[in-house]
Amino acid sequence: MLPKAIIFDLDDTILSLKGTANETWQLMCEEYSKVNDNVDSKTLYKTITDIRLQYWNDRKSNDKGRKNQREARREIIGNVFGKLKLPKEDIIPIVDTFSEKRLKALRFFPKAQETLEILMKNGIKLALITNGEAEIQRYKIERFGLEKYFDIILIETEVGYGKPDIRIYKTVMDYMNVMPNDTWSIGDNLIWDVQAPQELGIYSIWNDFEEVGLPEDTIIVPDRIITRINDIIE
Template identity: 30%
Template sequence: MLKACIFDLDGTLLDRDGSLPAFLERQHERYFDALGSIPLEVYQQRFIELDQRGYVWKDVVYQQLLEQFQIEKIDADTLLHDYVEHFHLDCRAFPGVHETLQQLQDKGILLGMITNGRTQFQRKNFQAIGIEKYFQVILISEQEGIAKPAAEIFEKALRLLNVKGHETIFVGDHPANDVQAARAIGMKGIWKRDDYWPEPAESDGIIVQIPELLAHIDKIEKSIRLSNEK
């Protein structure tokens, strides 16, 4: 029987691809005197390219941006501070996230979250989209001193939820850091499709939208019941 479902945050529950351009538009407006020589669309596109799906921290991104466009009226630290303080204001959840989390909770499934990133920054982001209330366990890599794909952070979540790997599903958009890492310690790994990443070699299901997870859970639970009956 499945007892728990653990989620990644960015690209899985939080629509970062939708949130980031909205934030960048506001930032461009706030600092138009310094950034106005860069067309908004160019500013957004280049930031997103340098950001590499969030895997490059923003001090590096902003420094590269300013150097590339020869901007001298503002420094990278100012833009980084603005990002840290204001990004959450433009955060949005993927469609159906709240409803799906509520239905999982109603089924008696324990919920956890494991996200890589800076503690206060990530906390403000998931609080902004109103999902904190659904989770019994939330682990953030900076706070824990360890990040996905290390097995230890997955194992800690299992211990805190008091469940075993084979009783748990992990849902994430990164084929290696999420799906493969979870499966390596015995969890079921569901990939939330992201065309930026190659499809994982192995998974226990692929979804495009979060509400599709419910059907996969029903299918996995049925398979477990049939296996136990043999």
């Protein structure tokens, strides 16, 4: 049984973000190692991956960085180049090129668009809540024609607050005139998309798109685990 309303996350729930980022960085590292003999692509990619994860897994830097991703990437790559003793003047060109390539590489997860269409045709109220910069998130929404699927779209920097602030879930439910027990939340972030809405009594589904399973040290228990959003209708 589907609910009256579903709240969706955007990145790594509807659109493949992490996968395209990894692919793009690998390509960038291969290209850079061809013009700089002081580093090989595998070492550069591993160092970028390690420092990226460290940056985005830190709550303070995550909160700052997602509101200005270009500056966050410059800081990350600056740390990478400092560690590997690579030329500082290459940092900005690499980051800016990555930003362009990564946006172009974005794509729907398999059957994501079809799932939204089926839910909409069946009268399910749909909401989209996404953290990050409005300019970038709006670009994604417009590029993939997502507005037509959703009754309401809330972006962190437009609203003034974002996930895991429970106010954003309350705003959505008030707008759609639904109660928590009539609502599902679906997303890839255990804190933002599962723990926070569960505080309000929303049935919360974790999208384990990497199929890695729950972290051993987590205390968060999703109401359901899926690996693609089309799992909810199949």
